[in-house]
Amino acid sequence: MSNLLREKINKNEKILGTFFELGSMSVVECLGQTGLDFIIIDNEHGPFEPESSMDYMRACDSVGLVPLVRVREVSRPAILKPLDIGAKGLIVPCIETVEQAKKVVEYGKFSPIGKRGFCPSRKDYWGYSHPQGQPIEVGMQKENEDTLIILQCETVGCLENIETIVSMDGVDGIFIGPFDLSISMGIPGQFDNPEFLKAVERILAACKKYNKISSVFTGRFDDIDKYYKQGFDIVTYSLDANILVDGFKNIVDKAKGE
Secondary structure, three states: OOOHHHHHHHOOOOEEEEEEOOOOHHHHHHHOOOOOOEEEEEOOOOOOOHHHHHHHHHHHHHHOOEEEEEOOOOOHHHHHHHHHOOOOEEEEOOOOOHHHHHHHHHHHOOOOOOOOOOOOOHHHHHHOOOOOOOOHHHHHHHHHHHOEEEEEEOOHHHHHOHHHHHOOOOOOEEEEOHHHHHHHOOOOOOOOOHHHHHHHHHHHHHHHHOOOEEEEEEOOOOHHHHHHHHOOOEEEEEEHHHHHHHHHHHHHHHHOOO
16 A cells, blocks of 8 residues: 555645544544645554554545554554554654664664564555565565654754764654754743754754655644745644644634624
8 A cells, every 4th residue: 555645745745734632533534524634643642552543544544644653662562563553654752862763763664674573464455455476575665665754853862863863774754843852952842942943954954965754743823834935844733632622712712702
């Protein structure tokens, strides 16, 4: 199964998604009617386990959304399981060191790039999405190309090593987590601080230099266009829960004249 997100990036389309926190297949189906490109099923801060995550991926498939998963930690099970059940890419949080980045690639990419465990699974319809008789290494190569491994830069450690990390074979891109990055830098929430802006530019420049995907989160609607113009490939806007509350709050305030 090809990765539509990769295809859209290659066409230089504006890519927009949101974090999925509410935990309902119906919500996924609703989000699929909006024109969003992807959702991030949040296994880090959300309450989801593999079984429920797989259901949300199925709902994504039915409405044309690309399912990404933010994993809970850098470990083989946390990385392998979402990929086996059909995630098109992973957002890997809290990267601090080059060694951690190497481990993510080892767990998330097949040989010769990494050491991902091989097993027919939902990702390839238990092997039946490939032509019968196709050599195993051909399928592994396609999985490596289609599976996005995107590391979250949200620590000073990752920032200090960003060029080395981004240059690694198997790292497909970087996702900037602005809240935790600013906290790690000692300037929590100061997104207009010159030091924070310099950090964002450094990360973006590294991605451009090595032709890797650049992605950023924002909770501010006005920042979406700003980040596109700045050169980011992907913008993740807010959380489904926050958008739901803000939408209804706006309706209630207007209806009641408040």
